[in-house]
Amino acid sequence: MSLVNLSDKQRSTREEELPLLTYAHDASDSAQFIEKESSKSRRNRRKTETSESNKRNIQQSWRTSRHPTSASCQQSSDNQESFNCLQCCFYSLVCCAIGCWLACPPVPSCVANKIAFRPPRRGKTYGLSCEDADGEMIEVDSACQAYGKEQIRIIPRKNAELIATALSNSNVFVVKTAKKNHLVCVWLSSNIPSDKNVILLMAQPNSCDLGDLVTFRIISDNMGVDAVLFDYSGYGMSSGRATEANIYADIEAVYKFIRQRNSTAHIVLIGISLGTTACVDLASKNPGNVAGVVLVAPLASGCRLLCRKPNKGRSSWLDQFCSIDKVGLIDSPVLLIHGVNDSVISSSHSLALMKKIKNPVEPLYVEDADHNNVLGFPEVFRRLRRFIEKEI
Numbered sequence: 001m002s003l004v005n006l007s008d009k010q011r012s013t014r015e016e017e018l019p020l021l022t023y024a025h026d027a028s029d030s031a032q033f034i035e036k037e038s039s040k041s042r043r044n045r046r047k048t049e050t051s052e053s054n055k056r057n058i059q060q061s062w063r064t065s066r067h068p069t070s071a072s073c074q075q076s077s078d079n080q081e082s083f084n085c086l087q088c089c090f091y092s093l094v095c096c097a098i099g100c101w102l103a104c105p106p107v108p109s110c111v112a113n114k115i116a117f118r119p120p121r122r123g124k125t126y127g128l129s130c131e132d133a134d135g136e137m138i139e140v141d142s143a144c145q146a147y148g149k150e151q152i153r154i155i156p157r158k159n160a161e162l163i164a165t166a167l168s169n170s171n172v173f174v175v176k177t178a179k180k181n182h183l184v185c186v187w188l189s190s191n192i193p194s195d196k197n198v199i200l201l202m203a204q205p206n207s208c209d210l211g212d213l214v215t216f217r218i219i220s221d222n223m224g225v226d227a228v229l230f231d232y233s234g235y236g237m238s239s240g241r242a243t244e245a246n247i248y249a250d251i252e253a254v255y256k257f258i259r260q261r262n263s264t265a266h267i268v269l270i271g272i273s274l275g276t277t278a279c280v281d282l283a284s285k286n287p288g289n290v291a292g293v294v295l296v297a298p299l300a301s302g303c304r305l306l307c308r309k310p311n312k313g314r315s316s317w318l319d320q321f322c323s324i325d326k327v328g329l330i331d332s333p334v335l336l337i338h339g340v341n342d343s344v345i346s347s348s349h350s351l352a353l354m355k356k357i358k359n360p361v362e363p364l365y366v367e368d369a370d371h372n373n374v375l376g377f378p379e380v381f382r383r384l385r386r387f388i389e390k391e392i
Helices: 028-066 069-103 108-116 160-166 214-223 244-261 275-283 302-307 348-354 378-391
Strands: 002-005 021-024 126-131 137-140 152-156 170-176 182-188 198-203 226-230 266-272 290-296 334-339 364-366
Touching: 152 160, 152 170, 160 214, 170 244, 182 214, 182 244, 198 214, 198 244, 198 275, 214 226, 214 378, 226 244, 244 266, 244 275, 266 275, 275 290, 290 378, 302 348, 334 348, 334 378, 364 378
Parallel strands: 198 226, 198 266, 266 290, 290 334, 334 364
Antiparallel strands: 126 137, 126 152, 170 182, 182 226
């Protein structure tokens, strides 16, 4: 039996792992005993390290729960990135859908028609009624059902009292176009007696129908002449679909009806905004009885409007509503009226058209007038009266 004093090499770096003196039966057992004690110490150390690691995790969790700002900010940032990604995907899908709708079929006229026409919802501003076989007035869904009837009435649904007043001393009728569409038309007889044999044929702007005819009644009474209005194909209660070809056929059908009713009348075409294209198309064929043309806020062509280049050179084969290519064919005097502050169709379009007109009269550029209120200025009525009384 002997006491063995362990050397420094055999001691652990940590004093608590092995004692300085170890009792053993003999020297040969010392190494085994030391190895056994070392294994036990390593196991204890691993347990201690695991315990300390768990303790650190618990402390970290506690600090996070007490101070969640950093983690919350990170989570909020991740959520915001996900939301932005979803937004981008959504807007991309919307743009693709609109592009497909506009470009299918990829025919210039089809694309132009989708962009140009914005008719009010059918039945929103007025309804239509006519006599049935028993002589009773019934409401109908379309001008087709009223075609050929003697008694046809407009039922105002928007500004009912004003429209009812405007419809006094008027006649509602339906015409059939060369495109087989049926149009609702109104013949407004002037409430001011006059010996003028002049009839105004009016082509209205894009987003209006006969439910907004109060302005035209004012024009008719101010001029002391009759006025004929109509809804384009696909507008109001008129049948068919709004297209460039259809609105040209529409105004021609109404013009022929006027001539059948009064073959000696001097017909003055008045177009407003998109309606100017229909008036220019009809007048460029120089039919009889067209005494004059009034273009209010006209556009030179569709592409020139979209590209904001009214003075562009030759028209592209893609271009539509090319009034600038037809206006020079008109023999009748042409009056241009435009608001200086028009941001929809710039007055530069009128300037471009003016250069092409064969028989122009002095134009009117209205200060402070924009695209929507140009007809509300007194100087417009004075200029129209002078044109009708002295220049046609």
